[in-house]
Amino acid sequence: MLDVRTHPRWTDRMLPVIVAVAQVAANYGAQDNQPGRLAADPVGNALLLAGGLALAWRRSRPVLTLAVTMATMVVFIVRGHAYGPIFFSPGIALYNALALGHRRAAWAFAVSGYAFFLVYTTWLAPVPSPGLWHSLTIAAVMGVLMAVGEFARTRKERKAERERITEEESRRQASEERLTMAQELHDVLAHNISLIHVQASTALHLIDDNPEQARTALTTIKQASKDVLTEMRSLIGVLRDGAPRSPTGGLDQLAQLTEPAGRNGLDVTRRVAGRVRPVPSGVDLAGYRIVQEALTNAARHAPGSTVEVLLEYGSRELLIRVTDSGGGTPAENLGGGNLGGGNGIPGMRERAAALGGTLTAERHGPGFRVEARLPIAEEES
Known part of the structure; x- marks a missing residue:
């Protein structure tokens, strides 16, 4: 009814x-x-x-x-x-x-x-x-009345169905948005807490023999904790209030992303190939998160390694490649933690697949390589 x-x-x-x-x-x-x-x-x-x-x-x-x-x-x-x-x-x-x-x-x-x-x-x-015509007239009047009623019922049911579908679609989109924000929250926490962990270990190790370097590590911890609290407030505020928000990261912010990674004991270099041009917002954020997760894994599993971050703008796809040298860590162990069965690499694969792209994560010599290919608009001639 x-x-x-x-x-x-x-x-x-x-x-x-x-x-x-x-x-x-x-x-x-x-x-x-x-x-x-x-x-x-x-x-x-x-x-x-x-x-x-x-x-x-x-x-x-x-x-x-x-x-x-x-x-x-x-x-x-x-x-x-x-x-x-x-x-x-x-x-x-x-x-x-x-x-x-x-x-x-x-x-x-x-x-x-x-x-x-x-x-x-x-x-x-x-x-x-009066006869047959009288009976047929009554039947015709009732038939018209019933037809009009059926038409009104059909219109109401179709309208109700459209409203139901619209409401379900809104709920589905809201659910997907919250899942995306949960993934982003995981990425933010994983990256910054890994950085804090490594720097805290460094500070404890150097606090007696090299207090200046320990001070640098503690400064990095302070900045990383500030960054993670800021992003957590932003994401949790959206989950609580449903307010619109601005993107929390993008490819134009890779410099800010790699600087703390460098202080984390990684020797990070960035390289850009092809003609740099604007990319869709989903690709922009996904690219940022993929690089962030790859650097987090490198800092966790290959501290002290050399890392190259490559962005290559092709005619129809953006290639993101993060390669670390291994830092003396055996290649067999580089797939542990998030790389093996946690949320890091699977989460990156989901991001790439949601945009119609692909992502591979595998050993590369003594180190490890993460490579993502994300579709972008065709380059204008």
Whole structure:
């Protein structure tokens, strides 16, 4: 059934009173044209009023309203009163029940009502039935009324279905956005906490013999903790309030990303090939996160290694390649932690696949290489 929760206008709220008064008033004209029918009396007027006022429950109790209006019509006709205005309320109730999706009840009452008219006008009415054309006219009027009701029901159902699909799509997009932010939060935490861990170990090792270098390590820890708190506030604020946010990273920020990596004991060099040009925001953020995760893994598993970060802008794809020398760590161990079965490499693969690209992570000599290929707009000639 359709769930209708609208705030009706005053004319809609006044409809039962309008119909009730109209049925009583119009009935006097109808009985003047039907001298063989019983004139309105207190009981007849009460039936006319009851049928109209029952429409007040047409939205909350549509089937009950239809039953009451049909019953008042049948009693009114059987008592011998004039045909005409008494049909207003059951017609409106029939249309309303159909429009709200109560098809079975509406059609059952429609067929029963038509059968009643056929039986009454053929055998019970004091005035004989006008004939076949009269019966066909009643059937045609009821058919048009039912068709209009079915059309209204179909429109309401289609509108409700569109609204449901739109709402589900909005929920799905919100869920995907939160999953993306959760992935970004993981990347931010993994990168900065790994940096803090390595620098804290360095500071503890050097604090007695080389306090100046230990001071540098502690400064790096302070900046890294500040950065991670800033990004966490931004992401958690979005999750709490659903407010719009700006991208948390991009390829134009790789310099800021590689500087703390260099202080982390990595010798990082950056190289750019091809014609640098703007890329889609999704590729921009994914590229930044891939480089960030690759540097985090290098700092964790190959401290002291030489790392090359390559960005190559091709005609239709962006190549991102991060290669570390291994720093003396055996190649067999470079796939541990996030590289093997954690969230790092799988997360990078998911980012690349979501954009229609690919990512490989494998041993490269004594070190390790992460290579991503992300589609970008074709270069203009």
